[in-house]
Amino acid sequence: MDETGFLSLMMTEIETYAAGVVEAAPRIAAAVLVILLTWIIVRLVRWIVSRVTQRARMRRNLRDVLMMLSGIAIWVVGLLISSTILFPSVTPGRALTTLGLGSVAVGFAFKDVFENFLAGLLILLREPFKIGDHIWSDEAGIEGQVEDITIRDTRIRQTDGQLAVMPNAQLFQNPVVVRTDTELRRTSIICGVAYGEDVDAARDVILEAVRNVDSVRNDVRDVQVFAQAFGASSIDFEIAWWTGSRPLDIRASRDQVVAAVKRALDEAGIEIPFPYRTLTFKADSPVPLPEARNEAEAPSTA
Template identity: 55%
Template sequence: MEPVKILIEQLREIARASIELLPQVAVAIVVILLTVGMSKFVKYVARRVFARTKLRTSLKELFTLLLSIFVWILGLMVAAVIVFPGLTPSSILAGLGIGSVAIGFAFKDVFENFLAGIIILFRREMRIGDFIECGNIEGQVDHIAIRESHIRQTDGQLIIVPNSILFKNPVTVRTDLDVRRITIICGVAYDVDVDEARDVIRDAVASCDSVVQDNKPIEIFAQEFAESSINFEVTWWAGSQPLDVRASRDQVVSRVKRALDTAGIEIPFPYRTLTFKEPLK
């Protein structure tokens, strides 16, 4: 019976200690409830303040989240000290430091994406609505979150990309400027006057309303002697959106083809000469 008595005595001690802690637990619960209210108040004030700034929406959400987390950490620390008077803020911070190291090793990829997301949010070169290319990923930036970014492809599909990929790899921002240079190759026959063909092509490109000509010259260079034509490299500037590029290329190709036909300038197709060792019967 002696072990039973010891167990009953230990249970009594635990119950007595729990009853003695009830006031502290009640105060800690009040502190947590106040923390909930304070967190909501801080979020409200932060949104009102950030609404007057020119920060990105995602960056505003990040700062609001960090302020809320800070309030919760303070509130939980105060509640812990009330329930366990032996604790001190320094010991709690030390415990948090050790715990954060362990969590950091366990969730390395999560924290890597989190830090990469913060850095990306501070970038001014990649904005919501920009068309980007990163490796085999190409599309419009729909959303930049803390851990991931949403890229909408031109065919409507959504790609969710971890931020670490966009941070570690080169990213081409196709809409960083309002205009983009476009190049096509146009060939003319060998018996055509090169200068005349160049002038006809230039006039045809200049007549397109999709071509930007303000301080952006139309450049036409004879590029090479191809198998059946002299090839011109035709370069001009148009809007940087993918649809603008496609529409401008379509318009330029149509106008150049029509202008060359009108001028009687041939756009040759490959010629092949067949020779036979033996006479044909």
């Protein structure tokens, strides 16, 4: 093929292509218009969802998720409509079938990602715990304060100051104890008094001492003091009271209660026993007995 024939073929192809573009111009314009309208509708719907969720006092992360999901749903519909307009051979049924098969393939490839996504969505919807709560999960091996809840993970500041990023699936599948679900939480300690002391008098002294501690909320629920068991060297009392639910509140209140009980028992002359040990030696023991030592140390009168 000479140069003239090649140029002629190229011009024919260009004219055919240009004619096809001109013929498809209305469809292209309609598809672009649909995409533009979709963008406007997405912005409007996101604004409406934001306003409604704010009035409903939903948490910020949940508002963001709802806005994102609503935007994705509208974009999927808009792109399906624009694709059927631009390519008449692509019917909505075929497009949905292709989208479904693609979603299955992506779902298998990113199983863990979608599992955490759905778990995060359910956590945000059900709100078993919120930002600022102290939680504990034995199975997940985590305890601390919730700092942030995202759609994929939850960030927890542990009691030792370290930041733990937990996948939402682990928190959703395992039991989680929310320590600060209410403002108050009960705590307890064990205190022993000597067997020779009066049990009722010791109980009254302990009860009065704990009631006078500032961090003890006996205005909500009264202090409870029960003789619990016969210990190795003492009668053991269980002292239970209500205080703030944060771990720091619990530790500070225990410190105050222990100090108050010790001070009250000392002032009342009630003994807090400690273990006694009696050592028995055989007669032929190589360790000298006290009497033997005393005889050996006694001055000679001879």
